[in-house]
Amino acid sequence: MAMHSSARAQGQDVRVQDYLDDKLQSLADFDTLDSLLENVKTQHDLLKQQLVDARRDHDEAEQSSIQHVTNIQEKAQGFRKEQGDIDRRLMIVTQSETSDEAVVGFESTMEKLRRLDVAAGYVEMLQEVDKLSNECVSQLGKADEAALEPYRRLQSLVASLQPLQEIAEGAAPHLVDHVTGTSNALRDRITKHFSEDFEKTLKKLYWPKAEISVPPGLQQEWEKNIGRLLDLQRPELEAGENANRNNFKKDSPSPLLPLEVMVRPLELRFQYHFSGDRPTNRLDKPEYFLSHILDLLSTYSAFFQTHLQPLLLSHFRTSELAFVPAYIDATSAFITALLPLLQRKLTNLLPQVASQPNLFSNLIHEVILFDATLVTEWNYTPLTPSTPYRGLSHYILNTLSYYDRWLAVERDFALSRYDSIIQSADAFTLDYDTYPTSTKPTHAAIRVNDLLETITDRYRPLSSFSQRLKFITDVQLDIFDAFYRRLHGGLEAYLTQTSTLSRAVTGITAADRADLAGIKGIERLCRIYGSAEYLERKMQDWSDDVFFVDMWEEWQYRLQSRIPIGANLNMKDVVAKTSAAANAADDEVQGALFDETAAAYRRLRVRSENVLVEALTSAVRDALRPYARINPWASLSSASAGAEAAAAAALTAELDAPMTLADEYLAFLSKALGPAPLRRVARAMALSLQAYLWDHVVLRYRFSTGGARQLDTDFRALCAVFDRWVGVGYGGAAMRRLAEGIVVLTLPVKGEIPVEVKEGDEGGKGEIEKTGRKMGLWEVERRIFMDNESARDVLEELGLEVLTEHDARDVLQRRVELGS
Secondary structure (H helix, E strand, C coil), X not given: CHHHHHHHHHHHHHHHHHHHHHHCCCHHHHHHHHHHHHHHHHHHHHHHHHHHHHHHHHHHHHHHHHHHHHXXXXXXXXXXXHHHHHHHHHHHHHCCCCHHHHHHHHHHHHHHHHHHHHHHHHHHHHHHHHHHHHHHHHHCCCCHHHHHHHHHHHHHHHHHHHHHHHHCCCCCHHHHHHHHHHHHHHHHHXXXXXXXXXXXXXXXXXXXXXXXXXXXXXXXXXXXXHHHHHHHHHHHHHHHHHHHHHHCCCCCCCCCHHHHHHHHHHHHHHHHHCCCCCCCCCCCCCHHHHHHHHHHHHHHHHHHHHHCHHHHHHHHCCCHHHHCHHHHCHHHHHHHHHHHHHHHXXXXXXXXXXXXXXXXXXXXXXHHHHHHHHHHHHCCCCCCCCCCCCHHHHHHHHHCCCHHHHHHHHHHHHHHHHHHHHHCCCCCCECCCCCCCCCCCEHHHHHHHHHHHHHHHHHCCCCCHHXXXXXXXXXXXXHHHHHHHHHHHHXXXXXXXXXXXXXXXXXXXXXXXXXXXXXXHHHHHHHHHHHHHHHHHHHHHHHHCHHHHHHHHHHHHHHHHCCCCCCCCCHHHXXXXXXXXXXXXXXXXXXXXXXXXXXXXXXXXXXXXXXXXXXXXXXXXXHHHHHHHCCCCCCCCHHHHCCHXXXXXXXXXXXXXXXXXXXXXXXXXXXXXXXXXXXXXXXXXXXXXXXXXXXXXXXXXXXXXXXXXXXXXXXXHHHHHHHHHCCCCHHHHHCHHHHHHHHHHCCCCCCCCCEEECCCCCCCCCCEEECCCCCCHHHHHHHHCCCHHHHHHHHHHCCCCCCCHHHHHHHHCXXXXXXC
């Protein structure tokens, strides 16, 4: 203990020393010693007061703890006393020897009392149900409006039982079934009574006569009978609408009772014409009965708008049903009442045509057209004005589960049509008429695109996103992929047959070589290029279509929200087929459903263009080899060359073959390719020719003045071929380096007029012209080899922009005059 006290004292001494060292660092700090002592004393008093308060709080807390423990002990003693008293009472009441036996007996008695209470409640409820039913029946035929009041109370009772039954986990199923059955039976009885009265009124109106109206004498009776049926049905309609809104369902609305009564004679007429062996009941003509329904709408829509619309407004205007077109709009209500008739017809018809693909496909197509007619011509949106009508097609494909069968039929039809397109004799010939100013696709590419657009029209009206997406992935993209494989296989076959190794190992027949050489080989590549370019462009157009834009946005939303897209669709597989951008986290990412397929066609287009360029340049360069082997350039003189005009007209004989070949190729390409790819291909071809002539002619041989002029004449003729098919001045612009090199190579002896490259008009950049600037060979040679700055100046004076100082020196060294 002494050691701990000593350690604390030493620690306090150290802190005091540190405090004094901090406060008294100079002699001037001793002047504030009094205030420092006063401050220390104040803090000491404050700490003493805090210590007193802490001790008081501790004593109070300790006293409270003791009091709490005492209270708990007293309550525990009281609980044990009460528990013992209860046990004694239970043993006396239940005549048991132990308290546990007494508890079991007491619980059994309470359970019997609870059951008795429940049974009494059941009996009371059954009496109430029976009373309401008898009261309603007694009023029917006497005071029909009064009969609705007990029925509504019974309906309310049924509505209140259902949630209670769910809370009780189905504790009283027989009671609920009895009450519900009683209510339904009563409802059927009331409906039958009201409907019979309404049918009497309809007979007086001669319904369903074509030209019908309600005379003033029957107006009150008409309104009374319709009003009673609407009042009877209104609670059910409101309950159904609330259920749809709360559960976010989109169930079809129920037909209104007055219209159900009015549709009955129309249904008899419908069954007469479109059942049995009637000539109008044909499996291959579903448009007959669909058109009949549209005729009924045209015939009676004006009547319903005139005589039913005011009644619907007066009954439903102030209720939530006013926002449901099927209840507030007379025409929509009439359509809603007719649709069950069609649903029953389709249910009976589908098993007969489902095994016959042509009839089945035709039926679905006609039903989709019928749905579109209801929406476009009759503005039918039964649920809400903003909710699209899903149609009878949704009833067939989803409710009756015929979608997979229809998809299989449409897929088989599409693939069959695709095979016939590919097998046609003119499938892979270029179409020169349809797109005269752009790259020419093959007939097969155009027909495949038309086929895919037709498929889009088939499934475009479908309301289900997953069904539309499955059409894209399982039908359209599969056809795109099949055609891509066909084009890609054609390109691979061309490369294999034209490779040196393949020709040496496998051997190629004379007919095969003829198909691969010349214009035929180039046309073969243009077919692949044109088809790939055409379908790539079409896929870009599809990606901008509003329909596919909406599909893409819905697809993005479902991916980000983790919403399933359908039982038969895998998200990863769909992403792999459509667009990798669908997995991007950025909400602003730009993509489309055909990104992956379009990218594949784009790669095929670029590759086929490269192969085309390689084939062209290889063929023309091979044709130039004899020209590169001749060497008359140093021996030609100005005298032997003759006058400049004569020299311009006389071309080197060895140039005839490559010029003819280039002319044939460019003539064909100008018809097969659009302006942009034509210029790209021609430029690549020209650059290859330029490189070959530069390396194997200009820098290989020595030139006299006459030889240089002859080369200039040959070059001008070669440029004229490009100018003829690509555009005026294109040849000189594409081979600008060679053109400027020939300007230097043809520099005259001192005093003669040189040749210079100048800027021509639009499309003629690089046109070779004469200039009035006289600059001789010796002067140019002296300044070119003086230094780089002098070389750049003289090249600028000659108007040469592409040629470098090094190139100019290499060219000048090829002149015989300078070499001597």
